[in-house]
Amino acid sequence: MKIAAFGEVMLRLTPPEFLLLEQTHSLRLDYTGTGVNIMGNLAHFGLDSYLVTTLPDNRIGDAAKANLRQLGIHDTFIQQNHQHMGTYFAEMGYGMRPTQVTYQNRHSSSFGQSDETGYDFSQLLETVDMVHICGISLSLTDETRRAAQALAKQAHQQGVKVCFDFNFRPSLNTEENKLQLMKEQYQQILPCCDLVFGSLRDLTDLLGLTVKEALPKEEQEKELIQRFMRMFELEWFAGTKRKQVGAVKELTGILYTQNQVVESMPKTITILDRIGTGDAYAAGLLLGYCEAWPLSETVEFATVNAAVSHTIQGDVPLTTREQIQQIMNDPTIDLIR
Amino acid sequence: MKIAAFGEVMLRLTPPEFLLLEQTHSLRLDYTGTGVNIMGNLAHFGLDSYLVTTLPDNRIGDAAKANLRQLGIHDTFIQQNHQHMGTYFAEMGYGMRPTQVTYQNRHSSSFGQSDETGYDFSQLLETVDMVHICGISLSLTDETRRAAQALAKQAHQQGVKVCFDFNFRPSLNTEENKLQLMKEQYQQILPCCDLVFGSLRDLTDLLGLTVKEALPKEEQEKELIQRFMRMFELEWFAGTKRKQVGAVKELTGILYTQNQVVESMPKTITILDRIGTGDAYAAGLLLGYCEAWPLSETVEFATVNAAVSHTIQGDVPLTTREQIQQIMNDPTIDLIR
């Protein structure tokens, strides 16, 4: 199965050794983004993966493209135009000190300035079996909104599966009336989707759905999510839950079909790099979907994949199938020769 | 409120990535010291902070001064003279391996060779509302002893608050008869002080005070400390306690007034860099003092500040008000975008 993601590539600039920005003149440079993370991980799992994006038509764009190829992502559907990449700084947290992300301007990025007219979606949809679209494209600019909606619609019409990630960030949507625009955008894209990543809060706060308070507490979430799934004829709805007991952090993966809920065993996590771990969960699920694994095996694999991705520097989960299965088999091994 | 600290600036040389000195040709260079740490932190909290010190009159002194400005500390009262900065090496600990500090010669430093005649204390005391003096000045050289005593006395006379940190280190006072000299020095400075940082052991071992054994065990410490406070008419006496349960380390902050004892909730700590965490507690308390916060809020803030400072590289606690309050509000958040 071949899969493509439509989304932005960003520069991530990270001070080394948990230093703060004001403490260093040295930064680690990575090329990231939800699409990069998921496609990079799927490529490491052995799938043919593509990124559909616009990079700057200059040396930093060239370098970004080279790095995507290095991750194993095909560069066939990457165009280069304009001069700007979105950037963010990541001051890595430690213990009780959270990781602090500072975004630079994203609206004027090459990706943000590119609408559907530049991309060859027809060619793309002849090549792949699934496209992944990140909700951030709906928040970013008119151009990216148009491009994302066009791609979702065209894919859905041609029978190419659409996987959509809510990825709704209030911080990207603080302008007046933006929330209403976002609601409309999400309502427009959802009928084209097959698989959706999100949370209960996305459904209530963004889409305005409400839980049935009459139901027993423990069934409310399930009922609402499956109601939502039926509303848009979704195959899968998935997400993770985080819990902290003392200093111990736990991660649990959940997957809904219209009539099932599958939940992983909770995994204790140790954090080296917190960013991109949700994308690792998505990549794990998509692998199971593409290869039609049993649901519980899929969720378990995806959750371990997400847990392990906390221990890898950078956004991109560079895990392999063998590595995750080995950890699932014996999670106490700490040295492999 | 404006505040100044009188104290030494030292070079800290740290091997990267938890390496030992013998394992590396690469060192991280920082400019530290109790005064630097507290003033740097208060500057990050938004206070006007000054350092009163002597740096070498050469390129390393220039670089040190530039770095103090970078921390937000005003360089108005920094003089440059002589050619030497005190230096220490910090081999960073990990897990059960403690951080190992190795000091180089401090007596012949520019600060150590400078007495009260070079500083313009009058101008200083017209500028600031409080001065912080670190007890290490009393241990170091005759010159620094004279300078510290003169500053404390003059400040007290002019109604500028004096905050004093015992910071008594046996390792700096191993010469014969040094202990007696130290006792006299501390007894001389204390009548000029308003706020004091220290521990029970400072009062018993250095000053020779004794607990009233007749009292119930749990009241002995309180009685002794408040007796000591009345003796020298102190407003505040403060310190922290550390406890280890299994591999879990906890930190608790305590603050005494002459008739109250306020204690923080214990905080679980994760250690990236152990050095300077006491100074973070002091800076937190001083912020509350300067802004007349309720005592319990002050101690809680200061203790979280100290706990977070364990997770920041270097001695200087580069925390902000917003960051500490955010962690106090939700200590489980591990990613902020």
Added chain:
Amino acid sequence: MKIAAFGEVMLRLTPPEFLLLEQTHSLRLDYTGTGVNIMGNLAHFGLDSYLVTTLPDNRIGDAAKANLRQLGIHDTFIQQNHQHMGTYFAEMGYGMRPTQVTYQNRHSSSFGQSDETGYDFSQLLETVDMVHICGISLSLTDETRRAAQALAKQAHQQGVKVCFDFNFRPSLNTEENKLQLMKEQYQQILPCCDLVFGSLRDLTDLLGLTVKEALPKEEQEKELIQRFMRMFELEWFAGTKRKQVGAVKELTGILYTQNQVVESMPKTITILDRIGTGDAYAAGLLLGYCEAWPLSETVEFATVNAAVSHTIQGDVPLTTREQIQQIMNDPTIDLIR
């Protein structure tokens, strides 16, 4: 004499050890810009220097501000607003391979989005004796154009000297009709100026002046420049010339008054970092101007300062007075203890 510069602060991201962007995940981070460079150098010469700019109101803006203070620049007139800093990548050249600069979006930077209404020019002009304005502000956005023109006009009215740097870059002015707009902007600001940095080509290509072909070849440039100076009642007009003989590169500094031309001895240059060397020449001249040195001494100092700045990493010329004078006295010394 106190001096301020109005201009943008940019992030400079440089791969280490002459590597190309595609070869590295490590970047050196510096905070630069014409104003930063000149003010930083003047602060190293002992002058009180200020930067008038807008930095992002976030952690990277905070870090930038801290770094400006470290350079010795007063941060009194720096405001923080919006969320973006202009960025450029510098792939350092070596031998025949030129340094390659790649700019990211500058229009949407915090500086680019800020017009005159946010700055307190009145307070500023009461504080300083001279303001430096970089022509890039005229190219950037409507907001920066308005701010620069307002500052120049107000300074001129209050008798504060205005130093203006043409710094006209065709690459920043490629839009249609932009050249005409630029010409008008330059013509509007020049009557407020006292000292101007530029080249013959700026006068001919941008302002449309023409040389008198009737004159002997060697007098044409001088006549045109001094005609231009009389037109706008300028005190000084200055620039540098570069010449390459075989692999040997030479730099010569030139300074015009309305009736004199002073030229330095040509200096052989070795390049470690080519960027910011024009600003070093400007800083040297301004030092001589502020301290009323003889013209020939001023030009000689400024040219050596520019030559030495080629051997210092980063844009900012971190030279000192003593260092430049020592090299002027004995340029063959290669080790100072």
Added chain:
Amino acid sequence: MKIAAFGEVMLRLTPPEFLLLEQTHSLRLDYTGTGVNIMGNLAHFGLDSYLVTTLPDNRIGDAAKANLRQLGIHDTFIQQNHQHMGTYFAEMGYGMRPTQVTYQNRHSSSFGQSDETGYDFSQLLETVDMVHICGISLSLTDETRRAAQALAKQAHQQGVKVCFDFNFRPSLNTEENKLQLMKEQYQQILPCCDLVFGSLRDLTDLLGLTVKEALPKEEQEKELIQRFMRMFELEWFAGTKRKQVGAVKELTGILYTQNQVVESMPKTITILDRIGTGDAYAAGLLLGYCEAWPLSETVEFATVNAAVSHTIQGDVPLTTREQIQQIMNDPTIDLIR
């Protein structure tokens, strides 16, 4: 007491900051191997230690030799010949992600190509009181097998103690019939040995011994090991046990004599670098043996030494006697000044 180890020196190449091989162009270079690790640790404990090995006769061999001297190991018995050093890559694990070791070719290394004819064992055995031989020499090549057997035999004949480490790795012995060859090799060397490091599994899987099922479960291991010890007239047989409870890892050291079993208290371990920790246990035991400490003190020291070695970068346990004793006295101290 003087001690020598016979064994290979390998290049260890480690990406910095827990990065994966594909994420970095930067590697840390170390010179390691069981013999290096144990001799380096013993030298740090103050013993005269020697390595008997063959390094390449080129610049990397020279660099390796220099680094062994730096560790405190005498280079008297190191010869240089051929052109190749064995190499391995260590991708450092974090949390649940195990450290991943990738070996390059070891058979064609200078050590692997050298048999007993090049070494001056006679001179060696006049110099030292004990030789340590690592079982990997028996797995590697015909040349190293011959050299190891010759050394063990000659040492035993001359009354020099022989310490042997099973270090049997199935991954080095995957060829057909290799297991039988290995069994013969081990059976040939064991009669020459006095101290042996190994595990129950070595005795059952490699040597084919079987537990007496009739015995109570908890006595089976002890009986088998002491039976084995009597079989080969061994003084000591020693090893460690690892246990994981939740995320907490524990290490326990065990030492058998022919009629005693001594076990340490279990130590909680935190892992910075997992490799070489078994060698730290061996070095601790050998120190106790050489200085005839009580058995329980020896095992306790060795186990703490092994636990601390998990917190030191690189294979070589660079611990000192004072450091280990200090941690044994107060394991909660996290800062030493």
Added chain:
Amino acid sequence: MKIAAFGEVMLRLTPPEFLLLEQTHSLRLDYTGTGVNIMGNLAHFGLDSYLVTTLPDNRIGDAAKANLRQLGIHDTFIQQNHQHMGTYFAEMGYGMRPTQVTYQNRHSSSFGQSDETGYDFSQLLETVDMVHICGISLSLTDETRRAAQALAKQAHQQGVKVCFDFNFRPSLNTEENKLQLMKEQYQQILPCCDLVFGSLRDLTDLLGLTVKEALPKEEQEKELIQRFMRMFELEWFAGTKRKQVGAVKELTGILYTQNQVVESMPKTITILDRIGTGDAYAAGLLLGYCEAWPLSETVEFATVNAAVSHTIQGDVPLTTREQIQQIMNDPTIDLIR
């Protein structure tokens, strides 16, 4: 035009900042080899380029493959087998101190152990229009000799152009009778070749051809080379000449057809990294060949490309067409914005 190279990928390990091996624990890791260098450069020129090689079937092989993709090389014909990559250390020279290369074992590398049976030459030769074969394959092992000869023969038969690089290194051929074997190998492959890179010395010392002493001195080389070209029906024979006058080094490119000699202008070179510069010359020539440029333009471009490649870290010439043409147009430009 599509082009493939058959050859080894090696690990290059380089100390940073011109340090020697014994001075550092830090190494830069690159993936190089004649084929990598030429294909990487051609990919940067915009050609579809492939590498035909065998990488280890482990994590270092995976990382190597990822890095080849990053360079723009297609990985379609790369197989993974065995466990070893050839390695070399490069201690970078400076001024009069030459760069020192130390090779590790190459014979047992995955490439060295792979003969023609593993590769799919048929598929390859249907895909590309030219194959490049490096003479080192003839020196290395029986397996690589067989593979190289088979590929050359099959390509020649199918009308795919064969480009061959003598690359004869005495240091790889020191065994007895090796020279005779080499002569036979070269004689066997040459009839299949169209383009050859080499030097006069290759023809005389390896193949045993002799100059016609009767000819004028200045015609002897030309006559011999063109005689050799006729002997094997070659289209092109090419190489470079180096000359040093004082401290100034010059490079000149030369290209022979059967009836022409084209020579570039001599280029002054500055050395940052000396390795791989011959491959840059080859890549430049091949670009001209593939696009049928005039000969003199081809040689000039190739020579500038080689000269610039001396200023780029690493073996791989990461030059672009635009960059080389820009330097050809104005070699004095040292800053491009």
Added chain:
Amino acid sequence: MKIAAFGEVMLRLTPPEFLLLEQTHSLRLDYTGTGVNIMGNLAHFGLDSYLVTTLPDNRIGDAAKANLRQLGIHDTFIQQNHQHMGTYFAEMGYGMRPTQVTYQNRHSSSFGQSDETGYDFSQLLETVDMVHICGISLSLTDETRRAAQALAKQAHQQGVKVCFDFNFRPSLNTEENKLQLMKEQYQQILPCCDLVFGSLRDLTDLLGLTVKEALPKEEQEKELIQRFMRMFELEWFAGTKRKQVGAVKELTGILYTQNQVVESMPKTITILDRIGTGDAYAAGLLLGYCEAWPLSETVEFATVNAAVSHTIQGDVPLTTREQIQQIMNDPTIDLIR
């Protein structure tokens, strides 16, 4: 022949990549000193070399000792006492910008505080055939003066050759009456010396000798030096001369016997690291002396050695015999495989 040097070991702290102190938080750490440099180089030439010094009795002293062993220097006569090492910062020059050395306090170093009573000179002088004493010991402290004089005297009495390096630095001798003290110290030690490194200026400015003006200009230096040599019965007096023509720097070595003057060919030098190059000249000469080479060969070798040492990072000339001879044979080679 075995040789020892008596002298101080210093910490050298160097910013990377030609950065200035104020630009970096990263420093390279090296252990240097005249004795270290010469002994380290001689060890690389294959001589048995020893250092006689006092290092701090702490972890930085341990690390220093380990590094000396790494250089190949025997640590037999190194004692550890007190707590301080002298330190200097080296801001590396580039082109016309000179290297700037900033010394920290040296008087209170472990070496500076140690007199002759701690060293075992008798044992030392039984071991070695020559001792090298650096004049800095005469400038430093009373303790080092006494130690140096005692060693020189005792060596001379026992027939062990004494090699003395004037190394007179006005910057270390600025106190009042210090020059007179120095003159006496030098006059006291010279009768014990056999080989002396120095310059004409040392003889005139420090010792107060005067040239015979009556002689032809070109013979004055020779006459004075040989007169001085006869005065103290010296075998050799040697030094180097530096000349700069345009940007080209040249180095020439000179060696006097009582009746001969031998001068090397001038060598063009390229500077990577200027420090320690005089010591490289000394080491080259001493090698020739120890092995009784012809004088002209000795001077030529030593001068090339000094020239090459300019291209090696750090003070210690890590050259080998083979390397220098190869460069002498063909100075144009820039790549060795």
